[in-house]
Amino acid sequence: MKQNLDQWLSYLESNHPTEIDMGLERVRIVAQRLDLFKPTPLVLLVAGTNGKGSTVTFCTEFLKTLGLNVGSYMSPHLHVYNERVRINGQPVSDELIIESFEAIEIARQEISLTYFEVGTLSALYIFKQQKLDACVLEIGLGGRLDAVNIVDADGAAVTSIGLDHQDWLGSDLNQISYEKAGVFRANKAAVCGQRLPPELLIEHANDISANLFVKGEAFDFDCKDNLWTWRGLDTLNRPVVFEGLPYPSLPIENAATAIQLMVQVKPELTYDQVKKGLLSAQLDGRLQVFTHPFNGVMDVGHNPQAAQLLNQYLIRTPAKGRKIALLAMLHDKDAPLVVKEMTQIDEWHLAGLSGYRGQTSEELRKKLPKTMVVEHCHQSVRDALDALIDIVNPDDTVVVFGSFFTVAQLQDWLSSH
Template sequence: MKKNLDQWLAFLESNHPTEIDMGLERVQTVAQRLNLLKPAPLTLLVAGTNGKGSTVTMCSSILNVTGMNVGSYMSPHLHVYNERVRINGQPVADELIIESFEKIDEARAEISLTYFEVGTLSALYIFKKAKVDAAVLEIGLGGRLDAVNIVEPNGAAVTSIGLDHQDWLGSDINSIAYEKAGVYRAFQPAICGERNPPSRLIEHAKSLDANLLIKGRDFDFKRTGDKWSWQGVAADGQALNFVDLTLPALPIENACTALQLLIQVCPMLTLDEINLGLQNAQLGGRLQQFAYPYSGILDVGHNPQAAKLLNEHLVSQPIKGKRYALLAMLKDKDALAVAQSMPGIDKWYLAGLDGYRGQTCHELGNKVSGVIEVSGKYETVADGLDGLKDIITNQDQVIVFGSFLTVAAAQQWLDTLGAQLQSNAEVEG
């Protein structure tokens, strides 16, 4: 009997003995059987500890403004699997994903693949079938041995480098930098959004004769009020400047990196195309603002580096009142370091997360109590958002962050509240 999408996803989750199985041989073999190693004429890879999703989204949006059909692949999703695979910003239909799963299952024959490996092949299959002009692909874990790295890109970016996935990538920053630099290719643009990157990234790029461009050395940005300027390197090696750029809704650090990658592979980009692409670029859960029932921001940041960037954004956007944090994190994340990275918070509230990697608000509180003063604890994110309605004023702001699961729960709460508001208005009308 033909499986629906949920049945396929359940099958894929249980079909391989391990969730992560580093190495490219198995997935590359299946990709070759399906001719997927070049999913689009223009193919870009984006790796990094933080900022990958924002960079993919802004690259895709700007390319789409130029008239290209653009496929983008990111993970994880917030609500439905389809969010991972988009064409021109829109999630693809169940039927197309199911078709790709069926073709991959047939082509793999005796080869066992992980959930993520099948998902990657699925995205490549869909982009090839749709004949997109460009494919912008996020690296899920590391770079060198990640399934996405089987493709032949025209350029690649490493957005940032921090201590993450140390069980798989190494225990020190140089080892992790080397793994992420594995997305670079010989003689191709190799963009690094990390200022003063570890030496092994630089050495690896040089060994490939890749065209390495580093933020702070070769390209950079400057914000002035509600505008920003960008200085970088054109495809012909000449210095290039853009002024009066539109501030993106997504982090400007990632916009800077995205722009340097695009300028290298699409030298004819205009200022108008860049501005419109940045205006159009939206990604749920990344500095996502909401205004009802109170002012707030949702952010999926779940490590110290992401928290630092979030804090910098808050500092750049002063408010009249206080900032309240509602923090909920998975138990395998460094909650203490995240809390230390957020001095811009005035009052802290904690919430629990369900699932095998989740933790209660009390467990989270035990980890952060030495760094922050906790004003309240809630069993769930929804409980916390409900509780804060009675606490904050119209001059305050709530920052909800710590995990994709945290943001997903908050979005669901906001959607439910909005639906109730609309229903009440219809009744009164």
């Protein structure tokens, strides 16, 4: 008998023979039984290699400024499962999640579902039961065959297209773009935050008659001093401009994509509401600054595009002292390309991650260029942080990144210091 959330999650993790089982047939049948294809009046999808969480967060905050009650679904979580399912930015309770799991368990009958598929149905069930006005859903893997893609969406964004999850999506950017374009819908807003996207994405959008808006063509942004300007198109393809916008704490690239999607689905959005949404958009572990016991920034980024955004942030926020990197990554990520993007780092420290996808700091070091100077290889993130306390100066900035696990361990360490 499953009494609490931890017991339910353990059950779900062991209930299906494989962790990932691409395809929508099984999850679609259960969703139909529970009537979950349209959980809220407005449903938005966000896919992409990088920037999905930030874009979901921006869209959620913009919708909140319109007075709407909004659900958001993202993965993975940093500390507790509830972080994946939020209402107006706040994680939902154990009770709501357990209630949804119980309903799904009854409805699935003979059908076996993966952990992620049950989690997706759970979020949709909760949003419907709570009678929310809108929901913004992150696509976990790819797009076309991701469980989240079963919904009747009113608009979608593909934030970026790069190499990630190659075991499932392949290493051909054109094919990956086609998989991600699977979230687009006929005659609905389809926003692409990738400049000059691969041809297959554009072809697919045109083939299904989606209303495609590509960054650098239909919309764009430019920065000047401490403010930035967004330019895009409304529902009648007329120019819209928001000038003098404040810098958000999350990447502007993703803010620009989110604004274009919002202008399409909620054209009544005003400058003041955009400004308010930008200032309130925060995401745990993404470009998150901390100041004790030393100055630093943490980021869950684990691919080259994420590293590029983190590096741009470091360029915009110069430090008087050294920029010291603490990197810990899972073994299936492209560490050499990630490190190549980090041009602002003065000193490198590596740490190991445990678990079946983890690797030691020595294994990580072997993957990196021999010419790269690494100050020290630490057994764990905690060991590295304990060592850094003794060598970091007040003017230095410590940059901790490479994985959700890396940031979670940093946050646990910070809570005890």
